[in-house]
Structure formats: structure tokens, C-alpha cells
Amino acid sequence: MSTTTAFDIDSIRSDFDILDQNINGKPLVYLDSAASAQKPNQVLDAINHYYRHDNANVHRGAHTLGDRATADFESARDCVREYINAASRKEIIWTKGTTEAINLIANGLSQSLAPGDEIIVSRMEHHANIVPWQMAAERTGAVIRVWDINAAGELCLDQLQDLLNEKTKILAITHVSNVLGTINPVKDIVKQAKAAGVISVIDGAQAVPHFQVDVQALDCDFYVFSSHKLFGPTGIGVVYGKEKRLEALPPYQGGGEMIERVSFEGTTYNELPYKFEAGTPAISEAVGLKAAIEYLGNIDRAAMEAHEQGLYQLALARVSEVPGMRLIGTAQHKVPVMSFLIEGLHPSDIGTLLDQQGIAIRTGHHCAMPLMQHYDVPGTARASFAFYNTEADVNRLFDGLIKIQKMFV
């Protein structure tokens, strides 16, 4: 088991070489981790080591390198299982990321949908948790029901009982909103869904980078996330599914690896988890993701969360210094994600002028157009904080915003 050390921000920052550079002549302040997080050197080293020493295709079993690559790859699966406390390694399926994960589930579940069946999604979903369900609905005649949010950006919890009925088959919601930062009370929501016989699909893309998730405690049917937001490489993500749910799901793509036996008379599929993993998988990416999770395992998570919340509180305290600054998303329970607008400025103006000062934020609709429509805004500027950010980063952001705001008056 890994040893947990105290939260030492200087030592953490020394693990992220990329943060130590100038952009437009100023030290980089990276506040776009919700779009993609930076990777510690340990992740880069693990990928490098894999390619230098162990690289081969997996599950072929004819030589030593192949055995090593397979061991590395499968131990990454065990690592993810442990990280989210899944009951079995069979319940961990590799995908390209959250988007492919939801497509895999929506595609599979659509086989059991009938016309008039209902799928509940919330208004705060990322397009990745909307469009695959719309496509499933289009194919099957099922109907999307939208779960509303309040002004603060929280789900209207009292609506759920009205939304759930005998036609409801699936409830797909995000654990944490990528725009609002809202942490949804997933455990309670899943409980209500389950009581109504509804399959729950949880988008954990923005949750896993900020706090520990226990899928058995949540009791959800499916839980998905991307490695690249969890300080791991791009190109790999995870579907967690309860074993019985995954058994019932048809394969997603056909090809090598996912079969047991192929003949022109008929093909039988491999067992879990391989049934869903057609073709040569993202091996080095799995190795990198494992290194990222191990890295997180060496950090005191409670201290890390306290550090992140401290950054957010500091940011909140400075909002009033920027004339015309308005927050979008003021939920009670939030991860450190701050979406905002400044009167008279377009989000893209803010992004451009912060970039000039070496500060990276995201601007636009954040792949959540229905949410933008709900707030009647063209987009927002979004600063997202990770554990490697500092109070100095928060102060640079606000000093930068004050400067920009003055340029426009």
C-alpha cells in the first residue's frame, strides 16, 4: 500500500514540469483543469518506462514482453477497481473516455428501450450525456425527460418523484457539473431511481479529480469518467457497470479481443470485461492512468480537498473587487469551478486578455448549450482549480480580471 504524506504544495508543483513555464512573458497560471488536467512527471515516467522496457501487444501470451505488457495493463484495471471500490475487476471496462463510455452504455441499453419509454437527463449535462441518449431515443422511440435546476444551479430535487414513473427506464445525470461545479447528491438520487426500477448512469468526469468516489456506496448501475481529467493521459476512460448490468448489455464494437470464438457459422463473445474491448486497447494510457491514481494515493485527500476549497473561498472573497462580475453556479456543494461573466465583456474577450497575462481559462458554452440557454448567456468564462493551483494563482486571476475590466470602461 502507498504511504500518505502531508499536503505540500511546493513539492506537488515540482511534480508538474509543465506548470513551470512562461506564457506571453508571464509565469503560467493554469486554470483549465476541468477541460484537461496536467499530468505529474510520475505519469510521464510510467509511460516512458512502459515504452522503453515493456511494450508489446496484450493478451497474446507468446513471449515475455507480451506478458509484461499484459500484466501492466491488467494491473491498471485492478488499480481503477480499487480506486472507485468496484466489487470486481470484471466491472471495469476501458473506453477512449467519458464520451465513448456513455455511448457504449446508451447504445447497449437502447436494445431494451421501447417507444414511449422515458430517459431522464438533467439540464446541467455535458453534451456527452445528452446526445447519446437523444440518439438512443431516436432509434427506439423513447422520450427524453429533462430534470430542471434552480437559479443556484442545483437539481430541483423535489421534481424527481414526479419525473419517475412506470415508463422511466434510465436516469443519466452528472455527479459534478463541468460548468457550475455543483456536486449532485447522487447517492440519494440513485436510491430513488432504484426504488422505481430505473437504471442509473452517472457521469463522473468532473467528480473523480476532486474527491474519492465509491461506486458501491453510491449503488449506481453505471459510473463513467475520463483519465485525462484525472491527471492521467488522454485516450482512455472507464465504464464501471454492475456485473449483472454489463452481462445483460450487448457488445459495443466487434473485432479482435472481444470474441471467444469466431466462425462464419457464428461467433461467441468473450467474457467480461473483454466483451466490450474490441481491438488493441490503449495500453500505455492505462499504465499512465494507473500512475496518476497511485500519485493521488500518495496525497492526503482530505488535505487536498481542503486546499482546493481554500482556493475557491479565496476566489469567492475577491469577486466583489471586479465591477460587474457575476457568478453562474452558486450551489451549496461545489468543487472549485467558477463560471462567471463580466458586464460589457464577452467571455471570449476575457479569455483572450487573460491569455495575454499568462492565465489559461476556458470560455464558451463548455459543451453544455442547454445550460447556457437556461441561464440565457452566450457562454461563460470558467476558471477551474486543481490541487496543484496556489493562492498566488487565484490572486493573479483576480488582478488580471480587474485590469481587463478597466480596459473596457
Next chain:
Amino acid sequence: MSLPALNEFKASPFGTETTVADILETFEFLDDWEERYSYIIDLGKSLPAFPESEKQEKNYVHGCQSQVWLIHQVDPDDGKIYLMIDSDAIIVKGLAAVVLTILNAKTSAEIMATDIESLFDKLDLIRHISATRGNGLRAMIELIKAIAAEN
């Protein structure tokens, strides 16, 4: 609904009174990003008013994070193309003013012969028309070239 009269298009100073040389000269005196972008913001604010009635889908420039609209008229006498552009983002408007200074009130042949990239490079604004920026400057320029190609 009809476009503004040619006269209204011709009232724009960009590419007529305000020349590329003016902008290049002004830029030379601005030594940091704040001054440069304050100037771009001022340029944006000084764009002639764009008719609200023309802010419709057919005049919408796609591929932008901000909303951008573009309309044009051709002077039948000399074949010069006159452009009007608007955006809800001021910096995009300011950069549009730079684009207009380079391309407005020119003939099709003149537009086709203009090396806009190298001018943006000289202004140290090249990043704004690179393919990776979703701000629509590039789409705006492509559209003007397409208009030139048709006329």
C-alpha cells in the same frame, strides 16, 4: 428586408481613411499588450453601426465562439467590395476592424492578391487567425475571400 444603401457601406473609414499603414504605425508606438489591446478595443468600438435587422442566419459567420455577422455590397461602377462586420465580442470587433482596414473597399483582384497572414504577423496578431483559435477571424477572412471570388 434590404441591405443598407451603398452610401452607408461607403461611410466606413476602414480601408479608406484608415489605412494599413496607419494601423502599423500606431502599433509601433504601443509597447505592451495592454496598450495594444486597448487600441484594438477602441477600434472595435469605432466600427460603424451594423443594422440589427441584418443579424440573421444568412449573414452569420459560423465557426466562432462569439457571434459574428458580415454583409457586403458591390459598387457597380468600379467593382469595389464594401463590407460591414459586427460581433458581440469587442476584441473580435477590433480585429474585424483590422481585417476591414486590409480588405474593405477593394476590388476582387486586390482582395485575392492581399497577403493578410503576413500583415497579421507584422501586427503580432497572427495567433488570432490561426486554425486553432475558435474566434472566427479565420472564418471571416475565408468568407471575404469567397465573396471576392464570386465578384
